[in-house]
Amino acid sequence: MLDRDKVRLGIAPIAWTNDDLPELGAGNTFEQCVSEMALAGFTGSEVGNKYPKDTTVLKEALDMRGVQICNAWFSCFFAIDKEEETIAEFIKHRDFLYEMGAKVIGCSEQSHSIQGLDKPIFDAKPVFTEEEWEKLAAGMNKLAVLAAEKGMKVSLHHHMGTGVQTPAEVDKFMEMTNDDVYLLFDTGHMYFSEGSQEAVDAIIEKYADRIVHVHLKDVREDVLAKLKEEKWSFLEGVKAGVFTVPGDGAVKFDRTFEVLKDTNYEGWMVVEAEQDPAVANPFEYAKKARGFIREKTGL
Ligand SMILES: O=C1C[C@@H](O)[C@H](O)[C@@H](O)C1=O
Numbered sequence: 279m280l281d282r283d284k285v286r287l288g289i290a291p292i293a294w295t296n297d298d299l300p301e302l303g304a305g306n307t308f309e310q311c312v313s314e315m316a317l318a319g320f321t322g323s324e325v326g327n328k329y330p331k332d333t334t335v336l337k338e339a340l341d342m343r344g345v346q347i348c349n350a351w352f353s354c355f356f357a358i359d360k361e362e363e364t365i366a367e368f369i370k371h372r373d374f375l376y377e378m379g380a381k382v383i384g385c386s387e388q389s390h391s392i393q394g395l396d397k398p399i400f401d402a403k404p405v406f407t408e409e410e411w412e413k414l415a416a417g418m419n420k421l422a423v424l425a426a427e428k429g430m431k432v433s434l435h436h437h438m439g440t441g442v443q444t445p446a447e448v449d450k451f452m453e454m455t456n457d458d459v460y461l462l463f464d465t466g467h468m469y470f471s472e473g474s475q476e477a478v479d480a481i482i483e484k485y486a487d488r489i490v491h492v493h494l495k496d497v498r499e500d501v502l503a504k505l506k507e508e509k510w511s512f513l514e515g516v517k518a519g520v521f522t523v524p525g526d527g528a529v530k531f532d533r534t535f536e537v538l539k540d541t542n543y544e545g546w547m548v549v550e551a552e553q554d555p556a557v558a559n560p561f562e563y564a565k566k567a568r569g570f571i572r573e574k575t576g577l
């Protein structure tokens with residue numbers, strides 16, 4: 279059993295209102311989203327495009343529902359020489375999250391990223407040159423120091439369509455960065471990239487001690503197969519339902535939960551399953567995810 283005093287459960291607003299595809303869930307409100315999160319049994323949330331920007335207003339709305347902010351996406355552009363701009367934005371983002379009570383900051387290196395472009399996700403992903411890797415690692419090492427100033431931890435989200443997507447790229451990233459740079463482990467993105475359960479299990483086994491935030495995401499195998507065959511973009515895949523909540527797809531979560539338990543994981547596990555809310559009712563799916571986690575972990 280995972281320790282309920284150490285592991286907390288959150289859910290991402292992306293199933294209600296999708297920041298990558300704002301037309302998905304355009305009619306869903308912030309209030310509906312956070313009320314349904316709480317009603318489904320979650321106490322944490324990430325940040326979506328409809329969330330109030332003012333921390334006092336946001337905190338008040340969340341407090342009355344027993345929900346808190348545990349992380350929010352941050353885009354870095356180190357490999358394309360935007361270190362100064364990235365650091366300036368990071369400090370604002372860090373301070374916002376600090377005020378909201380979050381302890382981790384989930385970053386994604388977006389230099390040359392195709393995750394939002396109309397390009398085949400498996401054929402057109404960027405591959406960093408050695409020089410770009412050096413810039414990324416140096417930049418992330420700096421963010422770790424800035425995060426530590428507020429007692430926070432910086433992590434990298436390996437992601438489809440970016441330069442840190444595959445297990446080999448995660449290995450390189452982890453080797454090249456200092457030990458105070460952590461990993462945001464996303465089960466769905468690792469399964470999507472490799473099409474294999476072994477890849478998912480290998481990452482959690484190898485990096486458990488440097489994972490500070492977990493995204494629980496599942497993958498519909500039939501949609502993934504079609505995406506590969508027809509060379510879809512990442513967002514075409516999302517619209518067609520390549521992702522779903524844990525327990526509803528091909529990913530097996532047993533090893534992830536087991537390793538997190540054995541290594542005394544302390545932090546958030548966040549259900550993150552973007553799909554079309556007009557097709558997959560977010561509240562219904564949130565409840566489904568909550569039931570699956572309860573059944574598998576006792577939480
Ligand atoms: O953490 C995430 C944030 C989203 O914006 C992204 O595209 C999604 O797939 C994800 O894993």
Ligand SMILES: [Co+2]
Nearest residue numbers: 435464493550
């Ligand atoms: Co994620």
